Every structure is written in structure tokens, then in C-alpha cells.
Amino acid sequence: xxxxxxxxxxxxxxxxxxxARSTPAPGASTAPGGSGTADWQPxxxxxxxxxxxxxxxxxxxxxxxxxxxxxxxxNNGETYGxxxxxxxxxxxxxxxxxxxxxxxxxxxxxxxxxxYLSFGEAFGGLPAEVTGKFDIIGFDPRGVGRSDxxxxxxxxxxxxxxxxxxxxxxxxxFDKLVTxxxxxxxxxxxxxxxxxxxxxxxxxARDIDSLRQAVGDDKLSYLGFSxxxxxxxxxxxxxxxxxxxxVLDGAVxxxxxxxxxxxTQAKGFERAFTNFTAWCKQTPGKCPxxxxxxxxxxxxxxxxxxxxxxxxxxxKATPGWIxxxxxxxxxxxxxxxxxxxxxxDLRQGNAxxxxxxxxxxxxxxxDGSYSNLFDANLAVNCADTKQAPTIDEVRRLQGEWRRxxxxxxxxxxxxMLPCAVWPGERDPYPAGAATDAPPIVVVGTxxxxxxxxxxxxxLASMLGVGHVLTWEGEGHTAYPSTPCIVNAVDDYLxxxxxxxxxxxxxxx
Numbered sequence: 001x002x003x004x005x006x007x008x009x010x011x012x013x014x015x016x017x018x019x020a021r022s023t024p025a026p027g028a029s030t031a032p033g034g035s036g037t038a039d040w041q042p043x044x045x046x047x048x049x050x051x052x053x054x055x056x057x058x059x060x061x062x063x064x065x066x067x068x069x070x071x072x073x074x075n076n077g078e079t080y081g082x083x084x085x086x087x088x089x090x091x092x093x094x095x096x097x098x099x100x101x102x103x104x105x106x107x108x109x110x111x112x113x114x115x116y117l118s119f120g121e122a123f124g125g126l127p128a129e130v131t132g133k134f135d136i137i138g139f140d141p142r143g144v145g146r147s148d149x150x151x152x153x154x155x156x157x158x159x160x161x162x163x164x165x166x167x168x169x170x171x172x173x174f175d176k177l178v179t180x181x182x183x184x185x186x187x188x189x190x191x192x193x194x195x196x197x198x199x200x201x202x203x204x205a206r207d208i209d210s211l212r213q214a215v216g217d218d219k220l221s222y223l224g225f226s227x228x229x230x231x232x233x234x235x236x237x238x239x240x241x242x243x244x245x246x247v248l249d250g251a252v253x254x255x256x257x258x259x260x261x262x263x264t265q266a267k268g269f270e271r272a273f274t275n276f277t278a279w280c281k282q283t284p285g286k287c288p289x290x291x292x293x294x295x296x297x298x299x300x301x302x303x304x305x306x307x308x309x310x311x312x313x314x315x316k317a318t319p320g321w322i323x324x325x326x327x328x329x330x331x332x333x334x335x336x337x338x339x340x341x342x343x344x345d346l347r348q349g350n351a352x353x354x355x356x357x358x359x360x361x362x363x364x365x366x367d368g369s370y371s372n373l374f375d376a377n378l379a380v381n382c383a384d385t386k387q388a389p390t391i392d393e394v395r396r397l398q399g400e401w402r403r404x405x406x407x408x409x410x411x412x413x414x415x416m417l418p419c420a421v422w423p424g425e426r427d428p429y430p431a432g433a434a435t436d437a438p439p440i441v442v443v444g445t446x447x448x449x450x451x452x453x454x455x456x457x458x459l460a461s462m463l464g465v466g467h468v469l470t471w472e473g474e475g476h477t478a479y480p481s482t483p484c485i486v487n488a489v490d491d492y493l494x495x496x497x498x499x500x501x502x503x504x505x506x507x508x
Contacts, residue, residue: 042059050116058088058118061088066082067079067082080148083111085139087137092132093132098216099493100220102227103226103228104227108228109144110140112145126480127490150375162320162364181417182421197425198427201384204231218244229451232440233248234254240434240436243440246441253458254462258419263409267405269327269449270405270407271449272448276339277292289343297407300343301323313355315355321355325339325355326339330476384427384428388419442460442468443477444469445478448475472506
């Protein structure tokens with residue numbers, strides 16, 4: 001269930017504090033359907049809790065927009081509250097409007113990501129040119145964070161999911177994982193029942209148009225990362241004439257089936273891991289497992305199956321936890337050295353580095369509790385899935401993909417099990433042209449593990465108005481990583497200048 005639809009947080013956004021995840025966003029709601037304007041209320045407590053302070057020269061205000069649970073039956077009185085934060089620079093001049101952003105997941109908090117990005121370029125955040133022209137609007141999609149969050153997986157089941165063999169070979173181990181996923185799915189079905197299809201991407205995309213109206217914009221300016229590209233592409237298909245500018249960074253290809261998308265990710269992570277091993281050979285001074293990094297990781301997985309190292313909190317660094325640490329490290333190039341160090345330390349009986357990487361990815365807190373990231377991820381992914389494979393098909397694909405992608409193939413196949421046993425009805429998103437929309441910029445990273453570069457041109461072509469911008473770098477998503485990418489994206493967002501066709505930005 002870990003990576004079925006891309007990243008959990010964008011590559012440049014650190015995790016938030018424990019307290020912040022339960023802090024509601026203040027502000028009165030607008031009427032169902034998004035009529036009216038947002039009732040903004042100051043909320044400087046959110047950056048204080050996440051970072052310890054507000055960004056210099058920035059003000060923070062929060063509001064909620066009330067939307068129908070089901071846009072196909074919007075008058076039945078059942079609603080969700082969509083929480084958002086508005087960040088405004090004191091140096092803003094010539095304001096264009098609002099820039100709505102989504103960090104991906106599904107399940108990532110746009111509110112928290114917007115706060116991190118508000119600290120500017122020196123901290124990997126948004127350029128002053130952008131914050132000087134736009135109010136930055138972060139929002140938590142329905143079911144996420146502060147927006148009526150889905151929460152139906154117990155911490156013990158979360159731990160069991162991450163600790164389980166990532167690619168169970170024996171039938172007994174595979175059956176145990178099936179049983180665990182059935183228990184999780186049953187619990188979510190019992191708690192949410194008929195609501196489950198309402199967490200779909202199409203429903204969330206319709207919410208965005210209510211947010212656009214609530215912030216007072218005639219046209220939407222949008223920045224979406226990873227799964228946020230799918231959310232943005234869906235909006236562009238539903239409301240093409242309401243788009244002003246749209247940047248989709250780390251493309252999901254809506255035309256791919258659930259199985260095709262999972263295999264594409266297996267290929268992407270395998271390629272990124274190979275790039276990591278090449279980096280180890282080239283920079284042995286930075287990689288303590290440089291002699292053969294792939295063998296070091298596979299040996300660690302094999303050893304952990306029989307003699308897992310215990311962490312300071314009593315957890316054992318099973319192959320599952322090690323695999324999650326590997327996944328986590330590949331989202332950024334800076335994570336490579338952390339992975340190498342963690343595997344080297346594990347050889348010495350120290351599992352701290354493994355659990356640090358894994359817990360960062362899983363959003364597991366020191367007290368053993370979790371955010372609702374993976375609850376929402378599961379609910380959205382399975383609601384979106386038009387046709388999931390059967391358990392027997394998953395088992396067959398596990399063997400086939402393991403032969404193609406030795407480290408990640410079997411695990412990504414097994415990652416389809418949750419939706420194979422999901423009880424809710426499905427509400428698949430559209431996959432077609434954004435007819436009448438303006439040019440949309442689709443950004444791809446050649447070494448991206450979670451949304452492989454091949455998706456970039458496919459998404460641009462499907463939309464019919466997409467323009468590809470390439471970063472020849474590593475890690476997940478590109479903006480705002482290098483001046484070349486920043487300049488191209490900023491010129492488009494601010495002046496609607498489409499990047500030069502075929503523009504490829506160097507890694508450094």
C-alpha cells in the first residue's frame with residue numbers, strides 16, 4: 001500500500017510536527033457548492049507548530065469551504081469541509097491572484113506544504129518572484145489532514161503493514177499479507193461505508209473549483225506535484241475554461257490502468273536505485289557501502305528476514321522496514337547518502353538510520369501513532385481504481401515483475417492488494433483532452449522514481465495542451481530545484497510565457 005500512486009510529500013517539504021496534524025484550520029465555512037467568499041481568520045499558530053516561527057514578511061490566514069460530499073447529488077445536505085491556508089507576502093506588488101498548490105500523495109497536506117514553501121528559496125521554498133505576485137493557497141483535499149480526515153487504520157495494523165515482507169515468496173507469507181489487507185479494508189468499509197467513493201479524485205477536483213470561487217479568482221492558477229498532477233489534470237478536463245495557468249510537476253498518466261501505473265513505478269524505482277548504486281561507485285568517500293551497494297541492500301534484506309536488528313523503541317528492522325527506508329531515500333538525491341549510512345550502520349547492529357528514513361516516509365510519530373496520510377492514500381487510490389486485479393492476478397504479477405525489476409517489482413505488485421480487496425464502490429477519473437484550456441506546463445525529472453519521466457510526454461499529449469519541461473536530475477519532482485527550472489516555471493506562472501519547446505534543464 002506504500003507507493004501505489006506516487007509520492008506522499010514533495011521532495012523539498014519536510015515533515016510537520018506531531019501537534020500540527022490535529023490542529024483545525026479556523027474560519028467560517030462558505031455555503032455548499034462554493035458560493036460566497038472565504039471568511040479568512042489569522043492562523044499564525046500553524047507555522048509556529050510546524051516550523052517554530054512564521055516566515056519573515058509573511059502573514060497566515062485560514063478558512064474552510066463547505067462542499068457537497070457527492071457532487072452528483074449536491075442538494076442532499078451532506079457536506080465536507082475543505083481547509084485551506086492563505087499565505088501573503090508583505091512585499092507583494094502587482095498581485096495577479098492566488099496560486100493553489102497540492103503536494104501529492106494522495107494524502108499529502110497542502111496546508112503544511114504551503115507553510116514550508118513560504119520560507120523562500122534559501123530553504124528550498126517558493127521564489128520571491130512568485131510570492132510577490134500571488135497569494136499562496138495550500139489546501140487539504142477532502143479526507144486529508146484538516147479536511148474531515150479519513151482515519152480507519154489502527155497504528156498496530158500500520159506497523160504490521162510496513163514491517164511485513166515487501167515481496168513475500170512463500171504462500172504462507174503472502175496469505176498473511178492478504179489477511180492483513182482484508183482486515184484493514186473491512187475496517188475502513190465498516191467506518192465509512194457508502195462514503196468511500198466520495199474520496200475520489202474527480203470529487204476532489206470539483207472541490208477545487210469551489211476554492212477558486214472562494215478566494216475570488218475568475219481563473220485558476222495551480223501548482224501540483226506528483227498525485228497533484230492527476231488532480232490538476234482532472235480539473236483541467238472538467239473546467240478547462242476556468243484555468244489561467246497550470247504547472248504539473250511529476251506526472252501521473254491518467255490513461256494508464258492501475259496495473260500499468262504500478263508496473264511503471266516498479267521500473268522507475270528500479271532505475272533510481274541503479275542510479276544510486278552508480279553514485280556510490282563514483283563517490284566512495286560519501287558511500288560506505290560503495291563496493292557493491294545493491295548487494296549491500298539485498299544482503300541487509302536477507303539478513304533481516306532471520307536476524308532483524310532491534311531499534312531503540314523495541315521495533316525490529318524487518319525487511320519491510322528496510323524496504324520502506326530504501327523507498328524513502330530515493331525521493332531525493334540527498335537521501336542517497338542517508339541510505340548508504342543507514343545500511344552501513346545496520347551491519348553494526350544500529351537500526352536508527354533505517355527507522356529514521358522509514359518513519360519520515362510513513363509519517364509515523366515517536367509515540368507510535370500515524371498521520372492519516374496512508375488512510376487517505378488508500379481511500380483515494382481505491383476509489384479511483386476502475387478495475388483492480390484479483391488476488392490471484394497480484395500473485396502472478398508478483399513473480400513476473402520480480403524477474404523484470406529485481407528489487408521493486410514483486411513489492412509493487414503486492415502493493416496492489418489493498419485495492420484488490422477494497423469494499424467501496426469505484427469512481428474513476430476521466431482520461432482525455434482538456435479542450436479549450438490554455439497551455440499547461442508538464443514538468444518531468446529524468447531520474448524520478450515515483451512518477452517516471454516517461455509519464456511526462458504522455459500526460460502532455462493526453463491533455464492536448466501540454467508542454468513538456470525536462471529536468472535532467474534525480475529524485476521526485478523538479479520545481480524549485482535549479483535556476484533553469486525556476487526561471488521557466490516562474491515566467492509561465494507570472495507572465496504566461498510557455499517554456500521553449502523541448503527545453504531540458506541540466507542537473508546542476
